[in-house]
Amino acid sequence: MLKNRIITTGLRYLGTPYVYNAPAFRTDMFDCSSFIQYIFGVNGISLPRNSRQQFEVGIPISFTLIQKGDLLFFTTKTRKNRKGLSKIGHVAIYIGNNQMLHTSRPTNKVMISEITSYWKTAFVGAKRLL
Incomplete structure (x- = not known):
């Protein structure tokens, strides 16, 4: 199944360094x-380069209906008071069992995170591409 292949691909990069504004299609940093x-x-x-552009692709899904392979979009401390697309500052892929695969600060690497109350508060929307 394609969503499992995409997740498996992502899992290969666990621990890869996070670098803000990393170049597209590099695998030594993201x-x-x-x-x-x-x-x-x-x-x-094929997806656009940044999270705001990626949010414009796919079918909107409510948080209660997310499935493996759906993209999850979040705001950040610096963007939380903005409106519309400019509020979005982070994207992750849902991998099931209340977990997401992503890369961000402060851990600065590709990782699996539990979708905690912090992430639920920062949640802006989800999109289904598959």
Whole structure:
């Protein structure tokens, strides 16, 4: 199944360093959106470069209906008071069991995170591409 292939691709990069504004299609470093763009791209799904552009793709899904392979979009401390697309500052892929695969600060690497109350508060929306 394609969503499992995309997740498996992403899991290969656990521990890869996070670098803000990392170049597209590099595998020695990622930011959140270049990571998502890469793991979907090598599996045949072309995505735009940044999280705000990625939010414009796919079918909107409510948080209660998310499934493996859905993209999760969040705001950040510096963007939380903005409106519309400019509020979005982070993207991750849902991998099931209340967990997401992503890369961000402060851990500065590709990792699996539990979707805690922090992430639920920062949640802006989800999109289904698959």
